[in-house]
Amino acid sequence: MDECLEIVYQAGFLYKHKEIYGNEELEVLERAKDLKRMNYSLFENCELNKSFLFYKVCEVLEKKNNQMDLLTTGWLNTILGKKEKGIQKELEVDDWDDCYLSYEYTFLSIVEVYCMTHTRKQLDAFLEDVSIEMLYQLQGIELMIKEYQSHCKEIQYENLKNILVDLFSDGLHKVEMEYPEEVYEIIRNCLELKSFILPFYLLCFCYQKDFNKEWRAVKNLIDRNYLKEEIEIIPYISTKDYFQLEEGKDLYYKENIKELPLGFHQYFKNLYEEYQRISIISSLYNKQRIFSIFKKMEIQYQLYPMKEFVDDFYLFCNKEKYCLMKVLEQVLDDCLKQEYGKATVEITLSLIMNQKLRLAVFGF
Known part of the structure; x- marks a missing residue:
């Protein structure tokens, strides 16, 4: 089916008309076979000339082949089964603020902000909903840090911190380490995660250090984007979230x-x-x-x-x-x-x- 017709259908825009069934004349809805027949907004229960969503969808159709905002791209990826990519910004902020929790930024950046503006329990609940894989990844790194911590001296915090800083600067320096195999596993998982903030947050959490104080001491030594990819697949956005619909409207x-x-x-x-x-x-x-x-x-x-x-x-x-x-x-x-x-x-x-x-x- 034509993509434009699929978009308007998924946005709840239909063709309303009368049909005769036996002795009853009913108003019924169906997919519009062309855009001119489209006359009803299902999510708003109103005629098209009274629809607020209609103008938003018109903008989507106009921008479909041009530069779109990331939220719209994510929604179109969802309803059309696509995997379009888009450049998303990396966060370069020292103060952690919820205003940065936006699809304008990479998902990894959003999680980095989320871990600093919410409790650890809230972070786990958030990741359980949006990325169970990343939740398991962070839990694995934390488990390895705790295991290492259980049989190493206090000074090992400084060594682990220095290794993380080295990973996100100009390379790894030689550091004397107890249990090097475990350290290697921690490094390998941090490299896969491609984030300095999240493993550093876990390190401070395990050793009961003040993250903000520790962060201020190292932030000028690292490049947070050193291992990150510039282009990502944009997260899928549901119709409910895209249009900010009440629960059940798109049932x-x-x-x-x-x-x-x-x-x-x-x-x-x-x-x-x-x-x-x-x-x-x-x-x-x-x-x-x-x-x-x-x-x-x-x-x-x-x-x-x-x-x-x-x-x-x-x-x-x-x-x-x-x-x-x-x-x-x-x-x-x-x-x-x-x-x-x-x-x-x-x-x-x-x-x-x-x-x-x-x-x-x-x-x-």
Whole structure:
């Protein structure tokens, strides 16, 4: 498919129009086959002329073949399955500030800042989410430093510090070391990491040294970028993060239920239990009743189903699909009575329209 059409589809811009199903006329959504037909913003539940995201996507389409910001490149890499590269800045700062936590900088630079602006526990949690490989790498270096520390004298801190400084300056000098094999392993892992800050941070952490004081003593002796690559593959950026959407807004586009927060898992479990209850008490199904439920949702919440989903239910109606729609109707009524708003209805509709997530929750 044309890349421009894929971009607008992944950004939630669709073609809304009317279709007749039996005795019901429904507003349905589908992929726009050309840009002129695109008229509805799914994430904002509004016509295109009221969409704030539309202008942002127009900018993306205009810049697609030219110089783009790194955030946009990361998003396009994600939705188009590409691995475009871009030059990212290295940080040259002495004061560690969260304002530098930006995709404008290399991922390694971001982690370096993060380790100085957050606790060690927060750093581990951050890396567990974004780069489990780097987390294991840092844990391995820390383990080796602690192992070395356990059977070496206090002076070995100075020796390890000097080796790190040498690695990021004009080369390695000869230093008398106990247990040289372990020192070699520490050096090898630091070279693979290509960061002075992170292993130096771990070294200070293990020997209970004041990092800021130690850093001020060595910062003019090293070149932090000595071993770093200038060009990196830009991290993938999800549609939710790129557009700063509320959780669940892009649920229709998700492919793996594990990507979703635990709160969604519990809600989906509740829906399945309700589905089982309805399945037991419902022996018959009414195809036309399904479309009256869609119409009810349209009138009450101004939410619209995807055409391919409605077509499938219309052409291949069965008891399972009927019971699933009864679950949606129950959610519609409950939310209207309790004044929850349409967010819960929207999440439920997105779930049952998403074949992969629906299979994971309901089994079909």
